[in-house]
Amino acid sequence: MRVGEGTMVKHQDGKRQWGKENYSLLRVALIVLLAIVTVISLMVGRFEVSPTDVVTAILSVFYPAPDLSPTIRSVIVDVRLPRVIAVILVGAGLSVAGAAFQGLFRNPLVSPDILGVSAGAGFGAAIALLVTENIFVTQVMAFVTGIFAVGLAYAISRVYRVTSTLTLVLAGIVVGALFQALTSLVKYVADPFNRLPAIVFWLMGSFNHISTSDLVVAVPLLLGGIGVLYVIRWRINVISMGEEDARALGVNLEREKTIIITAATVISAVSVSICGIVGWIGLVIPHVGRILVGPDHKLLIPAAALVGASYLLVVDTVARTVTVTEIPIGIITALIGAPVFAYLLRKNQTGWN
Amino acid sequence: MELTETPLEIQHLSFRYSKGDHADVFSDVSFSIGQGEIFTLIGPNGTGKSTLIRCIGGLLTAHSGEILIEGEAISRMETARTARIIGYVPQTHLPTFPFPVREVVVMGRTPHMGMFSSPSDADMRIAEDAMDTVGLSHLEDRPCTEISGGEWQLVLIARAMTQEPRILLLDEPTSHLDLGNQMKILHTIKRLSGKGLAILLATHFPDHAFLISGRVGVMKDGGIPLLGSPEEVITEETMRSVYGVNVRISTLTGDGGRRICVPLLSSDRSGQ
Numbered sequence: 001m002r003v004g005e006g007t008m009v010k011h012q013d014g015k016r017q018w019g020k021e022n023y024s025l026l027r028v029a030l031i032v033l034l035a036i037v038t039v040i041s042l043m044v045g046r047f048e049v050s051p052t053d054v055v056t057a058i059l060s061v062f063y064p065a066p067d068l069s070p071t072i073r074s075v076i077v078d079v080r081l082p083r084v085i086a087v088i089l090v091g092a093g094l095s096v097a098g099a100a101f102q103g104l105f106r107n108p109l110v111s112p113d114i115l116g117v118s119a120g121a122g123f124g125a126a127i128a129l130l131v132t133e134n135i136f137v138t139q140v141m142a143f144v145t146g147i148f149a150v151g152l153a154y155a156i157s158r159v160y161r162v163t164s165t166l167t168l169v170l171a172g173i174v175v176g177a178l179f180q181a182l183t184s185l186v187k188y189v190a191d192p193f194n195r196l197p198a199i200v201f202w203l204m205g206s207f208n209h210i211s212t213s214d215l216v217v218a219v220p221l222l223l224g225g226i227g228v229l230y231v232i233r234w235r236i237n238v239i240s241m242g243e244e245d246a247r248a249l250g251v252n253l254e255r256e257k258t259i260i261i262t263a264a265t266v267i268s269a270v271s272v273s274i275c276g277i278v279g280w281i282g283l284v285i286p287h288v289g290r291i292l293v294g295p296d297h298k299l300l301i302p303a304a305a306l307v308g309a310s311y312l313l314v315v316d317t318v319a320r321t322v323t324v325t326e327i328p329i330g331i332i333t334a335l336i337g338a339p340v341f342a343y344l345l346r347k348n349q350t351g352w353n
Numbered sequence: 354m355e356l357t358e359t360p361l362e363i364q365h366l367s368f369r370y371s372k373g374d375h376a377d378v379f380s381d382v383s384f385s386i387g388q389g390e391i392f393t394l395i396g397p398n399g400t401g402k403s404t405l406i407r408c409i410g411g412l413l414t415a416h417s418g419e420i421l422i423e424g425e426a427i428s429r430m431e432t433a434r435t436a437r438i439i440g441y442v443p444q445t446h447l448p449t450f451p452f453p454v455r456e457v458v459v460m461g462r463t464p465h466m467g468m469f470s471s472p473s474d475a476d477m478r479i480a481e482d483a484m485d486t487v488g489l490s491h492l493e494d495r496p497c498t499e500i501s502g503g504e505w506q507l508v509l510i511a512r513a514m515t516q517e518p519r520i521l522l523l524d525e526p527t528s529h530l531d532l533g534n535q536m537k538i539l540h541t542i543k544r545l546s547g548k549g550l551a552i553l554l555a556t557h558f559p560d561h562a563f564l565i566s567g568r569v570g571v572m573k574d575g576g577i578p579l580l581g582s583p584e585e586v587i588t589e590e591t592m593r594s595v596y597g598v599n600v601r602i603s604t605l606t607g608d609g610g611r612r613i614c615v616p617l618l619s620s621d622r623s624g625q
Binding site (some may be wrong): 255 | 411432441451457471490
């Protein structure tokens with residue numbers, strides 16, 4: 001065996017090393033970038049708002065701002081801010097979940113929905129949209145079936161006694177295929193004049209029906225999932241060395257695997273339940289993160305979170321401003337994600353060379 | 354519980370992969386390793402050397418018998434606790450991600466850390482000491498996918514040392530390595546035993562047992578039928594019966610008159 005061959009992710013040029021100062025600088029830059037993108041996103045739209053008004057409006061949540069026009073305040077605080085918060089957390093969450101899964105499954109080509117969470121949640125939402133127009137019911141159904149799908153994959157993999165990661169991934173693919181077929185069945189029987197379009201649009205992903213009340217439940221769940229993956233991030237390095245190495249190093253693998261899968265699944269299920277299926281971000285952003293900070297999950301997880309948040313915020317802002325009717329965000333993330341991923345594969349020889 | 358100073362004691366250990374399997378991989382294996390002692394395990398491919406080592410490392414569960422670590426049964430110990438006492442150097446495989454050497458070595462601190470913590474500066478220093486001991490310091494920033502096979506093996510040994518174990522298990526650390534790297538590894542192993550570690554080394558090279566002395570066990574037919582000093586165990590007859598090849602055991606004129614074991618190419622089983 002020759003060392004250096006058969007690795008999936010190759011370091012950029014072998015020389016890139018991040019000193020502590022460099023890394024802190026980069027982190028500050030990413031935070032500033034996110035802040036700028038956030039302000040711009042709050043400014044633009046059918047109703048333009050100046051940067052100062054945006055900042056004043058945000059501050060008015062905490063301190064009264066009598067000079068601010070109520071319209072501007074309402075546009076920013078009631079309409080755009082909840083949406084921006086949701087986009088930031090979903091972008092950060094899916095990226096972090098993707099990075100964690102790529103480490104856990106030791107495969108840079110997996111995405112957060114590898115265990116069937118999106119397919120399951122999509123099915124739940126489709127069923128709900130078939131019978132009701134109640135958005136709350138749809139969200140709950142999506143969340144519950146998303147979690148259920150992953151639980152099912154986990155249970156199937158356990159039947160074979162050894163819960164090796166490979167069995168788990170295969171079980172996830174099986175469950176995903178099953179729920180995708182069931183979703184097609186729901187679409188097939190849905191009333192083609194009102195129910196079917198609702199299902200189709202919902203599955204393509206959009207943040208346009210986010211309201212403050214959605215955030216009450218979604219924000220703590222997303223923050224919780226991200227927080228868990230953030231604090232366990234160094235352990236993902238150890239787990240990514242392989243199951244035997246991790247065990248020999250004293251890792252209680254079953255327990256830690258369950259924690260990581262649960263956190264990532266909650267993030268994905270909440271994301272699908274509030275904004276539909278937003279693909280590619282969880283696959284591509286961790287690669288961008290590795291180019292910036294290298295493979296160490298201690299640095300990668302926060303970097304992926306910041307990059308993912310900014311990226312999805314830009315995409316969502318484009319989705320709601322470039323045309324008169326909103327473009328489903330899942331279409332844009334795929335249109336950008338697929339070619340970017342192809343480029344990254346080539347540039348980093350990320351495949352099997 | 355009896356009080357014993359023996360770091361590692363294997364008592365009547367048997368292993369089979371599943372309950373349905375009637376054939377044991379090995380059965381009724383007993384031996385012990387003292388402080389600072391190197392126990393070399395040799396034997397043909399597939400006789401269960403790795404399986405035995407993985408049982409001792411707590412990665413596989415034996416179906417009968419007992420493994421005592423400092424007098425305590427491993428079956429009743431928590432994974433993290435086992436990993437604080439036993440360092441395991443697995444057979445070489447490369448990680449998926451190109452972590453810098455330093456990051457791989459510091460993973461040895463895992464059993465000493467909480468699930469939600471990252472290595473501290475103190476952990477980093479222990480890793481640096483380990484890299485120093487095996488002579489890796491100049492490579493600490495290099496991605497581990499861009500170093501040689503011998504260097505990677507040293508990374509794994511340094512990682513095991515960073516666990517600060519009292520027992521070290523090495524599963525064929527010298528296979529795939531050139532002569533220079535083989536000797537580097539053996540030299541490192543000898544130095545570690547000098548520090549008081551009890552070491553179990555599986556190898557394909559009977560000659561290595563002469564090089565590092567200590568005791569030798571030959572694994573064959575699901576047991577360790579031959580066990581003792583290298584001079585007692587590694588003879589022309591036993592090597593022929595174990596590996597089915599003719600070897601010549603000879604004494605060097607220099608080098609303290611140590612013995613060497615040289616395989617011969619003749620397939621003539623009768624000997625001469």
